[in-house]
Amino acid sequence: MLKIGHTVTLPSRKPGGPLLSIPVPEELETVPGIPMREEDVDYYTKEYPLDTLNVEERASRDWANRIRDLHPEMREIRLEHERLNRGLIEAARLTGDLEPTAPAKYGKDVTEEIRAKAYELGYLEVGFTAYDSHYTYGRKRDYVKFEHAICLAYEQDYEPTQTIPSVDAEIVHSSTYRTEGAAGLELGKFIRTLGYRAQIHSPNDNTGPYIPMFVAAGLGQLGACGYLLTPRAGSRCRLMVITTDAEVTYDQPVDFGIHAFCQVCQVCVNRCPGRALMRDKVWWRGVQKNKLYFKRCRPVMARYLGCGICMKVCPIQKYGMQAVLEHYAATGNVLGKGTHDLEGYEISGKGYFGPGELPLFDRTFFEMPHGRAEDWAFEELKNKLKETGGLEDGEGEEAFGVFKTKLATAMSLSDDVLAMELEDYIA
Numbered sequence: 001m002l003k004i005g006h007t008v009t010l011p012s013r014k015p016g017g018p019l020l021s022i023p024v025p026e027e028l029e030t031v032p033g034i035p036m037r038e039e040d041v042d043y044y045t046k047e048y049p050l051d052t053l054n055v056e057e058r059a060s061r062d063w064a065n066r067i068r069d070l071h072p073e074m075r076e077i078r079l080e081h082e083r084l085n086r087g088l089i090e091a092a093r094l095t096g097d098l099e100p101t102a103p104a105k106y107g108k109d110v111t112e113e114i115r116a117k118a119y120e121l122g123y124l125e126v127g128f129t130a131y132d133s134h135y136t137y138g139r140k141r142d143y144v145k146f147e148h149a150i151c152l153a154y155e156q157d158y159e160p161t162q163t164i165p166s167v168d169a170e171i172v173h174s175s176t177y178r179t180e181g182a183a184g185l186e187l188g189k190f191i192r193t194l195g196y197r198a199q200i201h202s203p204n205d206n207t208g209p210y211i212p213m214f215v216a217a218g219l220g221q222l223g224a225c226g227y228l229l230t231p232r233a234g235s236r237c238r239l240m241v242i243t244t245d246a247e248v249t250y251d252q253p254v255d256f257g258i259h260a261f262c263q264v265c266q267v268c269v270n271r272c273p274g275r276a277l278m279r280d281k282v283w284w285r286g287v288q289k290n291k292l293y294f295k296r297c298r299p300v301m302a303r304y305l306g307c308g309i310c311m312k313v314c315p316i317q318k319y320g321m322q323a324v325l326e327h328y329a330a331t332g333n334v335l336g337k338g339t340h341d342l343e344g345y346e347i348s349g350k351g352y353f354g355p356g357e358l359p360l361f362d363r364t365f366f367e368m369p370h371g372r373a374e375d376w377a378f379e380e381l382k383n384k385l386k387e388t389g390g391l392e393d394g395e396g397e398e399a400f401g402v403f404k405t406k407l408a409t410a411m412s413l414s415d416d417v418l419a420m421e422l423e424d425y426i427a
């Protein structure tokens, strides 16, 4: 039995229900939240402001959409999500200007009222922290109106998630976003009845990457897979934020032991078919984390039903944080590691891969356009001009015409178009 450094105790989601009690062995203790250098976070925010991957990686996004759309069901899922989600996003965008519907009882902290209502609406995890503008996309800077962030995690259904990569998992992936988007609008209405303003940040119209605020609000820690690992459902959650001017009390970051545990576990790193997850942590924009090799991930996601194997094989997703850390504390082993139940997966057209087995892809598999759409169009033009006789040549002139069309398309991408797509997570 390992020596326990501290125990994280969380209340039940239901009145009178069992507490969650997570033993964190001394050897897994690091810091509450995530190791961070605030001056570096500041520097990168000022010099290299974030933008959504839907823009920064537009060229590969368009490429991936074309490949996914060759699969009729995947195409249908995407189009249906875009159709059903549009109204939710448009409604959310208007919420920052809505007035409260009742007078506020100033001096009364409403944290627990909001938390209880959020649970009632189906959210699995609810936490409060300051809205952190370090993580606002440049294009959304003027959107955010209020200083407090309510972090809301909605659980994705267990069964279909275990079938990843699959059409069923893709259906539940997008439908969970819509369910929580609708619940967010309801929670906003409730906050307005308390006398305060509430701005909904749709889960598919992100104002930035939300995970850092969830970590600050004590709702989990960043896993090696790049997802937030929440205590009850691990990475099997979809995240959104509401900002408000309500009188609330902030939660605090927690050391669940995950920062160190991932370095012991490494199941997602070992099982990723694209070998896209880093084994070791690096410092990135002021935070210490395992980074993703994006160019090794997207080609797999595009061709194999959105992949997501790193979510499926995570023991914390499958068994919950308490069970996994209890098992580790008792045995020094990772629950489920090396078993077919946890690590096995089937890739359509490639077959089944059990523990220790990975599919092979040749180098060309990973070749894809990358970067912003306009930058990629320019790269293509330069290459074409090198092959031909330059702009004076007929073929060169034609290539320049193609470039102009692509540039116009790239420049016309509105926020609306960008928002209607699921955003890939940023690890």
Ligand code: SF4
Pocket (backbone or CB within 6 Å): 271, 272, 273, 274, 275, 276, 277, 292, 296, 297, 298, 300, 301, 306, 307, 308, 309, 310, 311
């Ligand atoms: S989505 Fe698939 S390819 Fe990408 S990191 Fe996860 S397991 Fe690897």
Ligand code: SF4
Pocket (backbone or CB within 6 Å): 223, 224, 225, 226, 229, 261, 262, 263, 265, 266, 267, 268, 269, 313, 314, 315, 316
């Ligand atoms: S599979 Fe293991 S290493 Fe990967 S995120 Fe889950 S706990 Fe961390």
